[in-house]
Amino acid sequence: MPKRHWKTKDILLSITAFLIISIVKSAAVIGVLLTAVAYSVWLERKVSAHIQNRWGPTRVGPFGLLQPLADGVKFIFKEDLTQPHVYKPLYIAAPIIAVVFAISSIAVIPFGNWVNIGPWGTYLQITDLNIGLLVVLGITSMGVYGVALAGWSSNNKYALLGGLRASAQMVSYEVSLGLSLVGVVIMAGSLSLRDIVDAQGGVFWGFIPRWNIFHGQTLAFFIYMISAYAETNRTPFDLPEAESELVAGYHTEYSAMKFAMFFMAEYANMVTVACIATLLFLGGWHGPIFGPPLLQAIMPVIWFCLKVFFFMFLYVWVRWTLPRFRYDQLMAFGWKVLLPLAVANVVYTALVVAWRA
Amino acid sequence: MLHLILFLFFGLICVAGAINLLAQSHPINSALSLIVVMASLAALYLLLGAEFVAAVQVIVYAGAIMVLFVITIMLLNAGAEERTRGSRIATLIGVPGVVAGGTLVAWTLLRRPDRPAFAIGALKGGPSDIARLLFHDYLLPFEVTSVLILIAIMGAVVLASRPEAVARGPRKDGE
């Protein structure tokens, strides 16, 4: 939003307009996000099936496209079991915490540039903060409570071990995750996601896009992806819910909608990670623009979505290819490999930027 | 106006969280109310224009330090607090004393309020300004704290790791 000077007489009007636009944007983004979450489950099932010589969901709708709907209905109507020995307030709060923090980080993620719809114009983003990246990090760092409290309040040893593993793992990998982003921040000179994307416009030698991944941050990209996989508890880092050891880890005791909330949180986190990776390393909505004006207008969003889809696909691909780490190996990898590499990347980027300046 | 509403809102949450911390007997509830306090403090920092501090408050305090507390509580499987007779003097003299002192300070402050009304975002606490201060004017303290935290990490590792002899103590033999 461009800067406005608030005056007392039109303050009410502008607040109303601001509220309406914000609510519409929020509703649209949340709607899209939840649909994306539902369909990433479908995508996961379909891709994994094809990796494994299976068909995946085919019964509900064409290509099983209505499967997420059926799953949702199933989750709602399933009996919601609450074991007698759980610590009830936290047991109920944990999935809510998980899903709320997973979804709310989408608020600062930009999907595209400024658009004009009739007389109104807006950024394709719920809100643009100049510390957007930090907000995302802060919100995702709060997500660990959902997992940890679920494990603790279930009053189950498997769940407790899962919760402990999850919290230790997420706190550890957050360090290298945060450090891997510092290089990008140094290059862009801003913490605003919009500025970071804007800094990646243009091309080298006419054909290589000036995305950060091609612009000295390749190492950071891989560190980010690995840490992000660990942060979202996905294979090969899915130890908190390693079904072969801990049955289902922190959500062993959950059923019905509460279980579905953890599921939603996991996939929403994946979407967030994919969005951040796209924005920070793959140039966000930048990409070749062509075609008729209407197409040109929505082209950036399409590019953004394609890149996010690529990351979601990568997630699924990795999950169904790799085995799982062991817990000590995971910790050693995070602290002894990723962290030094991330620090080295920060130092290197800082030196290069200082030398160029 | 908006500022006042938001201040009251988050301030009340803050106070409620702090009092809940005292009232709860189970440490995990106390920890969660402390997280609430910290999150609403972050909101207050935003009101004061210190947005970077607010973000760091959430990431470091709520996201890392309190996770440590929660992990410790989970790890030690701490149950509800048992009520024991603590130091009588602390309770009998300390509590009224502290409350009285606090009231006195509050009364002093509110009696003659200076009214430097500042609006939302009046002060730029952006990352670049903070960075300039931190890496220019306060470089030495910054480096000293980095050494401090390194030492703290090493100390924590040494303290928390158990000697091998304890873990594999001798036991009766035979199945």
Added chain:
Amino acid sequence: MVPLSCYLVLSGILFVCGVLGFLIKRNIITIFMSIELMLNGVNLSFVAFAAQWHALSGQVFVFFVMVVAAAEAAVGLAIIIAVYRTRETLNVDRVNLLKL
């Protein structure tokens, strides 16, 4: 428009709550959390003063406090774990002897 004193009073309330927790709680972890609460109260007044005098140094101080708090939490919790291992209690009244 909120005057500085309101922030200071809020900060004071938090600090007092922390002190009270320190005095009346018997669980060592909760006592430790009370200390964090006091630090948070102080941080608030730092930020409020920084806003009042338009000086960012106050905010920088908050960072230092946070770093110290983080270091303190790490060491303190490690000590608590070590104590719990030998005493098997978290009640400070049962940890009042230097020897076992």
Added chain:
Amino acid sequence: MALAPPITDIEQLKSHPALGRLLAWNASAVEAVKFDRDELTIWIAQESIREAATALRDFADCPFNYLADLTAVDWYPSEPRFEVVYHLLSISRKERVRLKARLDGSSPAIESVTSIWPSANHYEREVFDLFGIRFTGHPNLSRIMMPDNWEGHPLRKDYPVEGYR
């Protein structure tokens, strides 16, 4: 097609390493011997089973270091009622031998061989569970297959097949 008749003469079988070793060690403990269908069976006096087992395991030429199987047979109603059967294998020489010890039916007990072959642990528990034969010196002689509160020992021939009524 026709089966060769079993050889029960100790003198004819002396060339077999296990029997040779046992005779050299303590000939009086060898109660009987049978070579039937290419398999050698040696009956050992039940009180010396542990020493015999040790002697076979520590036999330098052909160490019977692998306890392939341990089970029992119930010859109810004849006495001695039980036979505990040990199948030994020499990993290096690929020789097999079967040791047997006869036990009385009244309160069957025999020395445990867990200290010689630790693998006997579960086998002896199983025999105890299903036949009720006690193994003295076993570190944890408890039921393994049946529930802990089960009555009777199912593989005994006098166990009612349809359960206690």
Added chain:
Amino acid sequence: MTNLPATFAEPGQDGTLILNMGPQHPSTHGVLRLVLEIDGETIVRVKPEIGYLHTGIEKTCEAKFYQQVVPLTDRIDYLCPMTNNLAYCLAVEKLLGLEIPPKAQWMRVLMNELTRINSHLVWLGTHAMDLGAMTVFLYCFREREDVLRFFEMVSGQRMMTSYFRIGGLALEPPLGFFEKVKKFADRFPGNVDEYEGLLTGNPIFVMRTKGVAHLSADDAIAMGACGPTLRGSGVDIDLRRDAPYTGYENFKFNVPVRTEGDVFARYLCRVAELRESIGIVQQALAGMPEGPVKADAPKVVLPDREKMKTQMEALIYHFKIITEGFTVPAGEVYQAIESPRGEMGYYIVSDGTAKPYRVHMRGPSYANLQALAKMCEGQLIADVVAAIGSIDVVLGDIDR
């Protein structure tokens, strides 16, 4: 006493936690229950609790005619029915002194090796799935499906085959069977390459398995481990080679042995065995002799259907075998064969009647399970899962 699995401490002793793994747990392969005593995530002690599947097959055998026991043997180790059939049939044939014709022997070898492939595929899939690599599981089951189809072709059953009978086979293999097996045998090494591509070279898989759940050769022998578990610890023993049965002396194959004694070594042994087995299948197909598949022993072997309808004698024998069984000379045998999991032994005591006096099955998993406790001490919880996978337990085999 050093080799014994040490005691189980009282719960909470030394600040340890008792974790009940099983009997319903995703990776205990059936109803195995392991009581783990853990310190953090480190295993202090493992105590297997078994018996949840105990159905008393040994007792049931005593009430059946000799030929009626064959279907029971399928149900012991339900992943390798044919090897169980074979061990039992060999034992009874040894008691009877019965020679079986060469074609039946070669068919037995062929089916036996297919069974080994079947069992190893299930092992490989579940082992990989325990370590988080689920795709391998489905790949393995794709090939296992082919093997099960072969079982169905010869016996009409996919799992409980009962194809080997006392005195030979139940039926001639159907037309086109050998061609189909040949096609499979030609394709299969490529599939093994595929599995290995996903696992052997995968750094995470190697990290999870190398040096994990180590078992020295001495410990392995002392704890009675057998089969690939023993060979993975460097003990070179394979009954197919060392005590050849049913014509294995006519086949050339290597016995893979690894000396490392860890999960990875056992994995490599079994994968190498997959390749050796398919080699044996190829040899069996190439040299399959002609002739009958049943021994010429009318008192023991059921007559062909055709003869039964045309010859009076055959009808009488059929009637007698079915109604009163056949008597077996008194005596006892212990017949061991190399099942996919190790030494599968049948100890049968005959008292000269038509029913076995005592049948004891020496299950390889039962023996390997004892080694599990030894392997797991000092490892992490995740390693227990890898160790269970590496010894390839089948609970039907343990509990019987």
